Amino acid sequence: MSYGAWIILTGSLVGVSCGIVGCFLILRKMAMLADAISHTVLLGIVLAYLVSHSLEGIYMLVGAGIIGLLTAFLVQVLDTSGVQSDAAIGVVFTSLFALGVILLSAFAGKVHLDVNHALMGEITFIPWDTLTINGMDLGPSAVWMLGFVLILNLILIFFFYKEIKISSFDPAMATAIGIPVIFIHYLLMSMVSITTVASFDSVGAILVVAMLIVPGATAYLLTDRLIIMLCISAVIGVASAVGGYYAALAWNISISGSMASIAGLIFGLTFILSPKHGLLGKVLARRSISTQHS
Amino acid sequence: MNPVDISNVTVAYDRKPVLQEVTFNVPEGKLIGIVGPNGAGKSTLIKAILGLVPTASGTVRIYGKPYKAQRKLVGYVPQRGSVDWDFPTNALDVVLMGRYGHIGWFKRPGKKDTKIAMQALDKVGMKEYADRQISQLSGGQQQRVFLARALAQDATVYFMDEPFVGVDAATEKAIIALLNELKAQGKTVLVVHHDLQTVKEYFDWTLLLNKRQVALGPTEEVFTIDNLQKTYGGRLAFLDQQVNQPFVQQ
Ligand SMILES: Nc1ncnc2c1ncn2[C@@H]1O[C@H](COP(=O)(O)OP(=O)(O)OP(=O)(O)O)[C@@H](O)[C@H]1O
Ligand SMILES: [Mg+2]
Numbered sequence: 001m002s003y004g005a006w007i008i009l010t011g012s013l014v015g016v017s018c019g020i021v022g023c024f025l026i027l028r029k030m031a032m033l034a035d036a037i038s039h040t041v042l043l044g045i046v047l048a049y050l051v052s053h054s055l056e057g058i059y060m061l062v063g064a065g066i067i068g069l070l071t072a073f074l075v076q077v078l079d080t081s082g083v084q085s086d087a088a089i090g091v092v093f094t095s096l097f098a099l100g101v102i103l104l105s106a107f108a109g110k111v112h113l114d115v116n117h118a119l120m121g122e123i124t125f126i127p128w129d130t131l132t133i134n135g136m137d138l139g140p141s142a143v144w145m146l147g148f149v150l151i152l153n154l155i156l157i158f159f160f161y162k163e164i165k166i167s168s169f170d171p172a173m174a175t176a177i178g179i180p181v182i183f184i185h186y187l188l189m190s191m192v193s194i195t196t197v198a199s200f201d202s203v204g205a206i207l208v209v210a211m212l213i214v215p216g217a218t219a220y221l222l223t224d225r226l227i228i229m230l231c232i233s234a235v236i237g238v239a240s241a242v243g244g245y246y247a248a249l250a251w252n253i254s255i256s257g258s259m260a261s262i263a264g265l266i267f268g269l270t271f272i273l274s275p276k277h278g279l280l281g282k283v284l285a286r287r288s289i290s291t292q293h294s
Numbered sequence: 295m296n297p298v299d300i301s302n303v304t305v306a307y308d309r310k311p312v313l314q315e316v317t318f319n320v321p322e323g324k325l326i327g328i329v330g331p332n333g334a335g336k337s338t339l340i341k342a343i344l345g346l347v348p349t350a351s352g353t354v355r356i357y358g359k360p361y362k363a364q365r366k367l368v369g370y371v372p373q374r375g376s377v378d379w380d381f382p383t384n385a386l387d388v389v390l391m392g393r394y395g396h397i398g399w400f401k402r403p404g405k406k407d408t409k410i411a412m413q414a415l416d417k418v419g420m421k422e423y424a425d426r427q428i429s430q431l432s433g434g435q436q437q438r439v440f441l442a443r444a445l446a447q448d449a450t451v452y453f454m455d456e457p458f459v460g461v462d463a464a465t466e467k468a469i470i471a472l473l474n475e476l477k478a479q480g481k482t483v484l485v486v487h488h489d490l491q492t493v494k495e496y497f498d499w500t501l502l503l504n505k506r507q508v509a510l511g512p513t514e515e516v517f518t519i520d521n522l523q524k525t526y527g528g529r530l531a532f533l534d535q536q537v538n539q540p541f542v543q544q
Contacts, residue, residue, distance in 0.1 A: 027381060082308075159400050166391050170377045176344040177395030177447075178365045224427035226382050 006127040006140055008245050011259055013146035014199040014211055015237025017153055021195050022216035023226075023233045024188055027168045031213050032086060033075060036093035037189065038196045038208050040071045043100030045197065050107065057145040061194050068193020069186055071096060123202040123255045142201050149198040153191050157230075160184065165226060203256040210260035211237060218267045221274045236266055295358045297322050297451045297482040298343070303352030305335070305342045311350070311505070312338050318510045320499060323480045325473055327487045327497035327513070331526050334504040336486045337373060340453045344370060356451060365395055369449030371440050371457050379429045385439045386424040389414055392446030407446075414445035417472060419465075433460035441469060452476065452483045459488075470496055493517055 001009075025034045041064035048063025071092055078088035131141040138144065157164065167174040167181040174181050192212070199208045219232035244259030251258075272279050299319035305312055313335040320326055328336050341347045343354050345361050356364040369392070392414070393407040403411075415421050418438040423431060431439065437460055444452055458466050473483050477498075484501075487493060493500060493513060500517050502508035502525045509516040509524075 162391075162394055162397070162402065163399075165383075166394055169381045169383065169388075170372070170391070172341070172346050172372055172376055173370060173391065173443075174394075175346055176365070176368070176370050178362070179394070220382065224382050224384065224429075229382050 001139070003127050004245070004249075006143065007123055007255065008242055010123060010126050010140065010142055010146060010202050011241030011245060011255070012238045013143065013150055014202055014208075015215065015239075015241040015259075016234045017146065017150045017195045017237075018199060018208065018211035019215035019219075019233035019235075019237030020157065020230050021153055021188075021191050022212040022214075023219060023230050024164060024168060024216075025192065025212060026216040026220055027226075028188075032089050033072065033189075034192055034196075034212050035209050036075070036089050037068045037071050037192050038205050038212070039093055040067050040096035040100065041193055041196050041200070042104070042205060043067050043096050044193070045200070046100050046103045046107070050103070057141060057148075057198075060197050061145070061149070064193045064197035065190050067096065068189055068196070071193075072186060072189035122204075126202055142198075145198045146202075149194050153195060156187065156191060160187065164188065203259065207256045207260040210263055211240070214260070214263040214267050215240065218263075218270045221270050236263065240266065296320060296355075297357055298484070299355040299358070300343065301353050303339075303342055303354065304350045305338050305347055306350050307347075313342065314506050316352070316503070316507045318501065318507060320482060320484070320501075320510075322482055323477055324482055324498040325477050325496065326482070326484045326499040326501060327493050328484055328501045328503060329487055329490065329493060329525070330503035330508075334525075336503055337455050339503065340370075340455055340484075340486070343453065344368065367450040369444040369447040369452040371444045371452070371454035373455045374433065374437050374440060374459060379431075379436060381428065384425050384427055385415065385420060385431065385435075385442075386411055388428060388439050389442045389446050392443040392448075395447065410448065411442070411446045414442040415439075417445055418442045419468065434462060434465055437461050438465065438469075441472070445472075450481055452481065454483065454485045456486050456488065490522070 022034070025031055044063035044065070044067030045060050046063075047067070048059040051063075052059040074092045074096075075085070075088050078091065079085045083091070126140050126142045129141055131138045131144050163174070163179050163184050164187075166177075167179055167184045171181050174184075195212070196205075196208050199211065203211060215233040215236035216229070218236050219229045222232055223229050240259050240263035243262040245255055247253070247262060248255040248258040274280070275284075296319040301317045303316045304314050312333075316339065328339070330336055338347060342349050343356075343361060354361055356367060361368065386408075389411040390403045390407060393403050393410060397403060397407065412421065412424065415424055418441050420435060420438050420442060423435060423439075428436065428439065437457060441454075441457055444454065457469060461469065473485070473496075476483055485497070487496070494517060497513050499511060500513045501510045502516060502521050504525045504527075509521045
C-alpha cells in the first residue's frame with residue numbers, strides 16, 4: 001500500500017472509532033469529560049512506559065484505560081461530594097495532566113514521546129512505524145492498534161447496545177429495572193480512554209477531542225434515530241480524515257489539523273443547512289408558515 | 295402478602311432528612327393516591343422503594359421480598375421532566391425499554407416484545423405515533439408514552455409519579471379508566487397526585503405525606519380536612535366547606 005493510503009486508512013480508523021464512541025458522549029452530555037480523559041491518558045501512557053519499559057501498544061492501552069477510569073472516577077467522587085461538575089472535571093483534568101507532563105519531561109530522554117508530539121500527534125510518521133513479526137512487515141502498528149480498538153468498541157456496543165441506550169436516556173428507569181448504570185458509565189469511559197490512546201499518535205490529544213465530539217454533534221443534527229446517528233457520525237469521521245488528508249496535501253499544512261478543520265467545516269455546514277435542526281430549515285419552516293397565512 | 299410493605303424508612307440528602315420513619319403497607323388490588331405538598335418527599339419515597347436513592351434506615355418489601363428480588367413485578371412511571379426528550383429515539387423505542395427488564399443481557403427486543411409495546415401504545419391511544427421522534431410529541435403525549443412503557447413492563451405493582459401533569463381532562467379520564475382496568479386485574483397502583491379535587495373520585499386509598507406520613511387508609515376515612523391541614527399546614531384554603539372540597543392556594 002502506498003504511503004498516502006496508509007495515512008488515509010489510519011485517519012479513517014480514528015474517524016470511525018471516535019465518531020461512534022463520541023455519539024454517546026454527546027447524548028450523555030459528557031463532552032467535557034472526554035476532553036479531560038483525552039488529556040489525562042498522557043499520564044497513563046507515561047506510567048505504562050515507566051512500568052513496562054516498552055512502547056508497545058498493548059501497554060499503552062492498559063495504562064490509558066486505567067488512568068481514564070481513574071479520571072472518570074475522581075470526577076464522579078468530587079461531583080457527588082458537592083463540587084460543581086465542571087469544576088470537578090477541571091481540577092482532575094489539570095492535575096493528572098500536569099503530572100503526566102512533569103513525568104514526561106523528567107524522563108524525556110528515555111521516552112521517545114515528546115510533549116509536542118503527544119499534544120499534536122504526527123500522522124506523517126505513522127507509515128514508517130511498522131509492526132514486524134518474524135521479519136514480516138505487517139504494516140503500520142498504529143493501524144493494527146486502531147483496528148483492534150475499533151473492533152473492541154464495536155463488539156462492546158453490539159453486546160451492550162440496549163443497556164447503553166437506556167442508561168443514556170433514562171438512568172433512573174435503567175437502575176430500577178436492574179441495569180448496572182455505573183458499570184455502563186465506566187465501560188463507556190474505558191472505551192473513550194482506549195480510543196483516545198489509539199488515536200493519540202496520529203492526531204494528538206487536542207485534536208482527538210475534535211474527532212470525538214464534532215462528528216457526533218453533527219450527526220445529532222441530522223437524525224432522530226440512535227443507530228443512524230452512530231452510522232452518520234462514523235461516516236463524517238471518515239470523511240474528515242480523507243478530506244483532511246487531501247486538503248493537507250493541497251495546501252501543505254498539518255494533516256491532523258486539517259482533519260479536525262474539515263470535521264468543523266462539516267459541522268458548520270450541517271448546522272446551517274440541516275433540514276431538521278439547522279438554521280436554513282428553521283427559516284424555511286417559518287417562511288412556509290407565513291406564506292400559508294398570507 | 296402485601297404488595298408494598300415499608301417500615302421505618304428514612305431518607306436523607308446530604309444528611310438533611312426528607313423522609314422520616316415512614317411505615318405503611320398497602321393491600322393488593324387498590325388504586326392508591328400519594329398526596330402532599332411540593333417537597334413533601336413523594337418522589338423520594340418512590341425512588342427509595344425502587345432503590346434509586348439510598349435509605350438511611352428501614353426496610354422495603356415488595357410481596358414479602360426486597361425490591362431487588364422483585365424487579366419484574368414492579369412498573370415505574372417517572373416524572374416527565376426526568377429525561378431528555380431530545381434523545382434520538384421514537385415513541386415505540388421508548389415503550390420497548392419497558393421490556394428490557396424481561397429480555398436479559400445481550401439480547402434484543404423480539405417480535406413478541408414489539409407486539410406488547412404496540413399494544414401498550416394502543417391502550418394509551420398513541421398507536422399512530424409509534425414512529426414519531428419523542429421531541430415532536432406534546433407534553434401530554436410524552437406522558438402517555440411513559441405510561442405505555444410502564445404497561446409494557448407487565449408489572450403487578452405500579453408506581454407513577456404525577457402521570458397527569460400536562461394532560462388534558464379527556465386524557466386524564468382515559469388514564470384513570472386504564473388504571474381501573476389494571477386494578478380489575480388485581481394489580482396495585484400507587485400514583486403521586488396533586489389535584490386534591492379529584493382524589494376522592496380517583497383513589498380507593500390515600501397516603502398523605504409530608505416528610506412524615508400523616509395518614510394512610512381508605513380515601514373516605516383519611517381524606518379529611520383535619521388530615522389535610524396536618525399535611526399542608528397553613529397553605530390550605532377551603533372553597534366550600536360544605537362539599538368538603540379543599541383546594542391548595544398557589
Ligand atoms: N437529589 C437531591 N439532592 C438533594 N435534595 C433533594 C434531591 N432530590 C430532592 N431533594 C429534596 O428532598 C425533598 C423532597 O423532594 P421530592 O422530590 O421527593 O418532593 P416531592 O414531594 O416529589 O415534590 P414535588 O411535588 O415538587 O414533585 C425536597 O425538599 C427536595 O429539595
Ligand atoms: Mg415529585
